Amino acid sequence: MTTADLRGDELIAARHLPADAERVWTAFTSAAGIAAFWGGSHATVAPESVTVDLRVGGEFALDTRAPSGATRRLRFLYVRITAPHELVFDEPVTGLRTTVTIRPTGDGTDLTVHQRRLPPELRTRQAADGLASILDALATYLENP
């Protein structure tokens, strides 16, 4: 089961996986692995479109194809690589920074994906709590127009 939350200034998705850390790492850092899951349930990734240059400053890239047939090239630059525990990469277009953390547990691994995109002004706990409260206020507003 995934938990995915806006928590503070981060979007955090967490999942326990029934596989050891090396296999999860390989899924994130090999063309075959990325092709297998990066599209999620609503897009496909052609294996031949995936390129991986696994070094700091290198990039990985892929094409996603939506059910409508629309394709989109995604590129990510590696910022930090600590096999098989932590992978940090940026999307150059948006500045989106993603940190993947893999922690071995007794029967598999705990995987956490942190995403940051909010501008510098919002990278404080106070601002993040404020944003959360804004969304709460929005929900209240929509329930009680």
Place this chain on the structure above:
Amino acid sequence: MPAADLDLAFAALGDPVRRALLSRLAHGDATVGELAEPFDLTQQAISHHVGVLRRCGLVEQRREGTRRPCRLKADRLALLSTWIDDQRRTWDDRLDALERHLTGDGAAR
């Protein structure tokens, strides 16, 4: 919502006074004078904050005789939560697919 608009809107929300103003407006329209009441700030300062919120489209101001009430544009705010929900959904889907990939590999071994 274009990325530049998202930047403006999230940056506008980076200020606690502006967030408080939006929370107040979620409960109903108010003039700058009414908005200023709970704050230890001048009306000019509140006007400045309202200006920032207007420029990024989160608030609109209309004229009613001598009053100029402000209104929260909830649809605009909803676009921000949609952006967040999209990110959340993408990773939910992706991790489901990763789990299927890993489970499939395991069965094939």
